[in-house]
Amino acid sequence: MRITFPNLGSMHIFCKAIAEAAGIPYVLPPPTTERTRELGEFHTNESVCLPLKIILGNFVEALEAGADTIVMVGSGPPCRLGLYDRVIKLTLRDLGYRFRWLTIPGVFNWQAFLQNHDEARHLKHELRPSNYARFPGALLLGWEKMRRCEEMERAAARKRAVAAAPAEVDARLAAGLRELDQARTRRESAAAARRTLEALDRLPETGRRPLRVRMVGEVYTVLEPGINMDIERRLGHLGVEVHRSSYFSTHIRRGSRLDPSVKRERARLLELARPWLKADVGAECNFSVAEAVDAHRSGFDGVVHVYPFSCMPETNAATVLSAVGAELGLPVLGLVLDRQDMGPRLDTLAEAFVDVMRFRREGRMA
Structure with missing residues (x-):
């Protein structure tokens, strides 16, 4: 068994720590590059969203490097992440790769347990008692x-920023x-x-006193600099302090449902978004809108909204955020991500966005 997992920001440090401490062999997928994206695009159609393409490319490169077991996160509707495991699994098998698969559920419940029982039963025969004994400590180290x-x-x-x-x-x-x-x-x-x-x-x-923005949007594009064109670093070099709306631990806490504060925080965010979104659209849509409202109330200078092209929940959020920004006087920079050839254009957009926020702070814009 040699497990692998997709690239997602610094998540590889967390996953690698668990595998090493538990004594489980692993293969790190190479850093996401233009080749990774091209592999994913070539073996899918243009209508699938960018994260699926990139994750498929990650797995192809990892399997080529010797991995034989894929660990993938799951999700529920309406985000298509809930279909990634099925679509990617079928695509890789059509390409002739042989591998085992394990889905880590987006929400830990009995349904998720039953779904993974069949996938895990073949893998558990390759684990020794020492692997099981070391696993709790490995999880603590990874966390x-x-x-x-x-x-x-x-x-x-x-x-x-300073x-x-x-x-x-x-x-x-x-x-x-x-x-x-x-x-x-x-x-x-x-x-x-x-x-x-x-x-x-x-x-x-x-x-200098830095400008402050909150970065909201689809979780993969928020966390993976190889996908969001490293917008956090680009803005930082322009004197902007970027606060991400979520980190990987945020989604683990939400999925595990072990922290009672998560339920209260979810209710608070849904209430913040309610004047503009009466229903829970799903995925991060309502949270993106709520985090923008919260950013305005907290004195932030703007919001950066990043999401993949054709992402349904975040496309809805983008429309709502236009109204939120206009009503609250909050600059919103929307970045729809698909291909990787937008570097120079992104620099121009970022500089203009910074100028707008600075002019507003200085009272030179209504």
Whole structure:
């Protein structure tokens, strides 16, 4: 057994930590590149959304590198993520690949347990008792590394907006993530994160007051810089502090339903969106609208909305966000992502967006 999983931001550090600590062989998919996208596009049709294309490309490259077991996350309607496991599985088999498959449910309930029972029964014969014994500790280590990744990424987003040399922030963050990835214990993980945070704190600052934006949208495009054209870093270099609406841990907490505060937070966000969305559209649609309203109330300067072309829930959110932005006087930058040839255009859009927010802050725009 050699497991693999899709690329999603720094999620590979979390997944790799669990596999290593549990003694399960794994194959990391190569970083998402133009070839990854082209593989996914070539073997699907143009109507499927970008995350499916990229994840399919990730799996093709991982299987070529020797993986034989795919671990994929699931979801429910109306987001097509709930169909990804079926569509990708059939496509890979049509291409002649041989592999085993395990779906991690988007919501942990009895239905999800029964769905995965048949998939897991073939895999469990390849696991030794030591793998099962080490798995709880592996989960704790993975969770610790995930928390530390997110802590460092948040700190880098704050520092990048005020740093005299934003590129140095990028370098320190990359070095810190590598050190965290190499940590073998929770204590080493905490120490690696602490050193990175201290290194970021020591970097010289300009003294300027940064603009603040909240990045909302479909979860994959929010979290994966290889898909969203690294918009968080681009805006950071323009003096903008970017706050993501969600991190990978956010969706684990929502799916596990173990944290009672998640239910209260969901109710609060749905209520914030209710003046513009009377029904729960599903996926992140209502949350995208609610996070924009919350950003306005919290004094943010703007909202960045990222989503894949043809994503139904977020296309609805984009329409609503236009009305929200106009009514609240909140600049909204909508980025519909599909192909990867929009780099120069994105720089122009980002610079114009920053100018609009700055003019509004200075009172030079109504």
